[in-house]
Amino acid sequence: MDVPLFLLFAAIAVACGVNLVVQTHPVSSALSLIGVMGALAVLYLLLGAEFLAAAQLVVYAGAIMVLFIFVIMLLNAGGEKKSRNRPRLAAALGIPLLMLFLGIISFLIQRRVPSSMTVTFGGFTGGGPGDLGRTLFTGYLLPFEAASVLVLIAILGAVVLGRKEID
Amino acid sequence: MNFFLLSLLKAGLVAAVLLTTLAYLQWVERKVIAHIQLRMGPSRVGPHGLLQPLADVVKLLTKEDLLPPHVNKFLYVLAPFLAVSLALTSIAVIPFGPEIEIFGVRTEMGLTDLNIGILFLLGISSLGVYAVALAGWSSNNKYSLLGALRSSAQMVSYELPLALAVVGPLLLANTLSLRGIAEQQAGSILNWSILQMPAPQLLGFLVFAIAGFAETNRIPFDLPEAENELVAGFHTEYSSMKFASFFMAEYANIVTICCLATVLFLGGWHPVFPASMGSGYVPVLVFLAAAGIALYHGVNPARPKDRITLPAAGVVFAVVAGLFLVPVLKPVLVPLFWFGAKAGTMMFVFIWVRGTLPRFRYDQLMRFAWGWLFPVAMANLLATGLLVALWAK
Numbered sequence: 001m002d003v004p005l006f007l008l009f010a011a012i013a014v015a016c017g018v019n020l021v022v023q024t025h026p027v028s029s030a031l032s033l034i035g036v037m038g039a040l041a042v043l044y045l046l047l048g049a050e051f052l053a054a055a056q057l058v059v060y061a062g063a064i065m066v067l068f069i070f071v072i073m074l075l076n077a078g079g080e081k082k083s084r085n086r087p088r089l090a091a092a093l094g095i096p097l098l099m100l101f102l103g104i105i106s107f108l109i110q111r112r113v114p115s116s117m118t119v120t121f122g123g124f125t126g127g128g129p130g131d132l133g134r135t136l137f138t139g140y141l142l143p144f145e146a147a148s149v150l151v152l153i154a155i156l157g158a159v160v161l162g163r164k165e166i167d
Numbered sequence: 168m169n170f171f172l173l174s175l176l177k178a179g180l181v182a183a184v185l186l187t188t189l190a191y192l193q194w195v196e197r198k199v200i201a202h203i204q205l206r207m208g209p210s211r212v213g214p215h216g217l218l219q220p221l222a223d224v225v226k227l228l229t230k231e232d233l234l235p236p237h238v239n240k241f242l243y244v245l246a247p248f249l250a251v252s253l254a255l256t257s258i259a260v261i262p263f264g265p266e267i268e269i270f271g272v273r274t275e276m277g278l279t280d281l282n283i284g285i286l287f288l289l290g291i292s293s294l295g296v297y298a299v300a301l302a303g304w305s306s307n308n309k310y311s312l313l314g315a316l317r318s319s320a321q322m323v324s325y326e327l328p329l330a331l332a333v334v335g336p337l338l339l340a341n342t343l344s345l346r347g348i349a350e351q352q353a354g355s356i357l358n359w360s361i362l363q364m365p366a367p368q369l370l371g372f373l374v375f376a377i378a379g380f381a382e383t384n385r386i387p388f389d390l391p392e393a394e395n396e397l398v399a400g401f402h403t404e405y406s407s408m409k410f411a412s413f414f415m416a417e418y419a420n421i422v423t424i425c426c427l428a429t430v431l432f433l434g435g436w437h438p439v440f441p442a443s444m445g446s447g448y449v450p451v452l453v454f455l456a457a458a459g460i461a462l463y464h465g466v467n468p469a470r471p472k473d474r475i476t477l478p479a480a481g482v483v484f485a486v487v488a489g490l491f492l493v494p495v496l497k498p499v500l501v502p503l504f505w506f507g508a509k510a511g512t513m514m515f516v517f518i519w520v521r522g523t524l525p526r527f528r529y530d531q532l533m534r535f536a537w538g539w540l541f542p543v544a545m546a547n548l549l550a551t552g553l554l555v556a557l558w559a560k
Contacts, residue, residue: 027242027304034297054286062293063323069297070319073304073312128282129343 013039049127203522247412250298254419264502303401314400349435359434436502454488
């Protein structure tokens with residue numbers, strides 16, 4: 001059951017990702033990005049990372065993208081004008097080169113990464129909130145705290161920028 | 168019975184009960200508001216207007232489904248669909264009762280139990296913003312757009328205190344599974360999260376309830392659809408079943424928030440005092456009392472037609488009271504009674520507040536969320552964390 005579901009949601013993620021670039025209207029693009037996030041959350045879930053899947057949904061789809069949509073609607077951003085005069089070389093070679101690039105990357109990953117490091121469906125069980133919290137606060141305490149400080153600095157920066165506008 | 172068939176059966180049962188509750192919650196709301204305002208409320212369709220929800224459904228189904236010009240068709244249709252499907256999904260993780268054995272089949276009362284149940288619920292409810300935002304934006308109407316903007320800002324702001332208030336019971340129960348949280352509160356009322364030592368969550372419950380009002384766009388936080396400013400807010404342009412979908416979603420969200428408050432703070436399906444002290448007979452007494460009152464008013468009728476309807480209601484109440492004494496049904500019905508009683512009380516409070524309070528001004532709404540609710544929720548979380556950590560030592 002895992003593989004068909006993986007293929008389905010991987011396809012949805014890729015389709016939404018392509019749609020994100022193809023769409024001309026910002027709201028449609030933002031919605032496609034939400035589709036990518038949702039599909040990724042399902043992929044996390046399939047791999048056994050339940051907490052990460054829920055966090056992906058709550059934080060990215062539920063909070064960050066809402067702000068994106070909010071700003072787009074507030075500014076009432078219109079559709080993007082498409083320029084017709086694309087270089088002929090780019091139009092002809094773009095997709096084949098992209099496929100080649102992705103093919104090389106996936107080939108290299110398959111060759112370089114030992115198979116013991118790859119994750120199999122159902123092989124990982126430490127994705128619950130308790131396990132994740134324990135890992136975060138023991139093995140990865142320093143990166144975790146560093147990230148919190150980084151976010152704090154970003155918040156302070158936002159406050160400073162916001163105050164300047166009021167004065 | 169195999170897992171698939173059982174799940175299908177339970178899903179059908181929960182969906183049927185939920186949809187009936189939605190329809191009749193609206194009837195209850197109209198009746199209660201009417202009595203608060205010294206009116207009669209719906210009284211024409213059936214006895215005491217009891218068939219009004221059915222009439223409303225038929226009316227909404229047969230209305231013309233209008234598609235205004237210059238709307239973004241895909242998003243315009245997607246929004247009500249999203250609203251109702253997300254609102255109905257969240258009921259799937261709510262536990263209604265303990266694990267029971269009925270006719271030789273063991274099963275949990277509730278559709279499913281995720282180890283991230285509460286996060287799932289928060290995630291689904293946070294996606295609900297999109298339905299409102301997209302509906303308002305795609306309608307090509309300035310009132311709709313204003314409603315949608317207000318709504319997104321409001322729901323994002325109030326989600327924060329809501330989530331912070333939820334963490335309190337999680338700390339006490341030490342699990343994210345809703346069933347686990349409910350099971351931690353067994354015993355008496357003193358074990359419910361709202362009163363549980365070491366950190367009673369009274370403050371958290373208050374913050375949760377207030378943020379819940381705002382999340383469901385109810386008075387006093389119904390600015391997204393403020394009638395006297397925005398016509399009908401984000402769903403101004405919707406008609407027929409699409410309008411009904413938004414309506415249904417709103418009521419489904421109320422039901423979910425009330426069930427969630429019951430599970431997190433009010434002890435889920437556990438009775439007020441333990442079963443060893445006879446709490447299993449409370450439902451029988453309650454329904455017998457209701458039957459007695461109905462019969463008394465049937466014998467001394469205020470209106471001629473009460474001579475028939477009230478004794479009939481009394482008989483129904485007496486039969487329900489009898490059902491609680493049947494040994495096979497008792498383990499199923501008693502937890503359901505307590506769960507329903509608590510969730511029903513919460514729903515009544517929702518309606519009561521609507522009948523009592525006026526609407527906030529927009530700046531008051533935002534100041535209240537960020538200046539009061541958020542600090543209070545944060546302080547509650549810190550105090551709870553400290554007390555739980557000290558108690559554990």
